[in-house]
Amino acid sequence: MTTADRVQTPAGTVPERVPTVVVDGVHIKYRVNGGRGGKASATAALSRLISRKERKARKTGKPAPGVREVHAVKGVTFTAYKGEAIGLIGSNGSGKSTLLKAIAGLLPTAEGRVYTQGQPSLLGVNAALMSDLTGERNVILGGLAMGMTRDEIQRAYQGIVDFSGINDKGDFISLPMRTYSSGMGARLRFAIAAAKSHDVLLIDEALATGDAKFRRRSQARITELRKEAGTVFLVSHSNSTITETCERALWLEAGTLRMDGPAKEVVAAYEAFTSGKK
Numbered sequence: 190m191t192t193a194d195r196v197q198t199p200a201g202t203v204p205e206r207v208p209t210v211v212v213d214g215v216h217i218k219y220r221v222n223g224g225r226g227g228k229a230s231a232t233a234a235l236s237r238l239i240s241r242k243e244r245k246a247r248k249t250g251k252p253a254p255g256v257r258e259v260h261a262v263k264g265v266t267f268t269a270y271k272g273e274a275i276g277l278i279g280s281n282g283s284g285k286s287t288l289l290k291a292i293a294g295l296l297p298t299a300e301g302r303v304y305t306q307g308q309p310s311l312l313g314v315n316a317a318l319m320s321d322l323t324g325e326r327n328v329i330l331g332g333l334a335m336g337m338t339r340d341e342i343q344r345a346y347q348g349i350v351d352f353s354g355i356n357d358k359g360d361f362i363s364l365p366m367r368t369y370s371s372g373m374g375a376r377l378r379f380a381i382a383a384a385k386s387h388d389v390l391l392i393d394e395a396l397a398t399g400d401a402k403f404r405r406r407s408q409a410r411i412t413e414l415r416k417e418a419g420t421v422f423l424v425s426h427s428n429s430t431i432t433e434t435c436e437r438a439l440w441l442e443a444g445t446l447r448m449d450g451p452a453k454e455v456v457a458a459y460e461a462f463t464s465g466k467k
């Protein structure tokens with residue numbers, strides 16, 4: 190632990206801040222096949238797969254002809270600490286979801302490193318639940334995917350259903366998830382993820398689709414999760430959700446970190462930027 194990890198409080202005590210996520214000069218690039226002049230056809234793609242140029246490009250790390258590169262995150266650096274809830278804000282396509290996926294270990298970095306303490310869990314709008322299975326089966330599936338035992342899931346089951354509010358207006362939990370509205374699906378996914386304590390919980394827009402009552406429940410649960418020793422990251426386009434849920438915010442714009450600081454200050458600067466853009 191270095192002195193940089195300790196903060197001098199006004200009372201003169203020096204509490205230890207435990208870093209949970211360190212993002213160090215991270216660049217993330219996507220490679221997209223296809224583009225112009227029929228090069229995106231299946232035949233062209235297949236021939237590229239076996240072409241010498243492609244193989245050579247892979248060796249040199251440069252994109253092959255017909256492969257476009259999207260530089261989504263450009264040299265982002267920050268440290269997150271235990272007990273923090275951090276909001277990620279920024280315009281569409283600024284790299285928020287990409288950064289979250291990299292912290293979750295789902296995307297490789299082109300440059301730089303991501304270090305995490307403990308197991309990161311990404312809760313996205315598209316979290317891997319099965320739309321043909323009932324909500325009930327998905328609660329079990331989601332619980333198992335998070336490493337819970339069947340007994341633990343059974344004990345948590347009613348709490349998850351109540352938290353999600355899925356059954357508030359009838360017995361929807363026994364219907365396939367494909368019959369749910371996007372808000373209902375997002376609420377169930379959040380309720381499943383919130384049933385367990387996480388070292389690092391990454392939430393991508395899940396709260397935006399809920400109604401006011403559900404948002405209040407979620408905010409209360411996020412506060413508890415932070416107390417249970419975790420770090421929470423929350424991507425949202427709702428500035429009020431960010432200021433109500435997080436005390437720190439990171440503002441990404443075009444892949445770079447524009448600002449990192451107290452959520453209220455960062456959101457105010459971002460709002461000034463977006464209103465000035467109109």
Ligand SMILES: Nc1ncnc2c1ncn2[C@@H]1O[C@H](COP(=O)(O)OP(=O)(O)OP(=O)(O)O)[C@@H](O)[C@H]1O
Pocket residue numbers: 219220221259260261279280281282283284285286287288
């Ligand atoms: N699978 C992908 N393949 C290629 N490019 C991608 C892919 N996913 C995202 N991108 C590109 O990476 C950049 C960052 O996208 P990302 O989804 O991380 O932004 P975001 O800030 O989460 O956006 P939004 O607020 O619209 O959800 C964009 O230019 C986007 O087009």
